[in-house]
Amino acid sequence: MSEAPFRYSPGDVVRVRTGPPEPHCRTPFYLRGQIGVIAGIAGRYRDPSLMAFHKPGLPERALYRVEFRHHDIWQTEAGPDRIMADLYEHWLDPATRETPDAP
């Protein structure tokens, strides 16, 4: 069985979906609805939301390393600090970012 290609590439802007969360959800609440940038492809992994219920967790899901600006998340002053989170593809939608990166 051939695997589906990764939908996103490093540099793509994405918005995290707001829900619905799986019964065993690994997408943190504070990142739902937020805009970030794909920083890297982490690989394909068995689905933890299914393995949590004793299932094999297949098919594997694409996992990305996504970078968020600290000040977007916590409404603090603009700065260089970033949050890095590993998020599964089915939680991400394509998006555009209105404000450019802080220097």
Place this chain on the structure above:
Amino acid sequence: MQTNERGVNDVGGLPGGPVNREEHPETLFEKRVDALVMLLTHPQIGAFKVDALRRAVEMNSPGDYTTLGYYPKWIRAIRRLLVEQSVLSDAEIDARIGKLRERLAKDV
């Protein structure tokens, strides 16, 4: 079932107060619970996966989740999962606990 709400464990960004960074030596209980999880999740035994352990820990009520210690939450989760997977029944576990309590009472 969760809606768009956050789980009891999903506390990122909530005010939590200062973090107690003091270390303490591991107790025998803590070491035993840790060893149990290592054995039960070992591929050759495979009673459950670590994802199921996390899920069972997160099934605690918000009150229990925040007041119970790390390993007490694990031992509760182990019990839940062993019953789910039909490795042991609640009756078997309760009977064994009863016997151990009796023995303990005699020793004292």
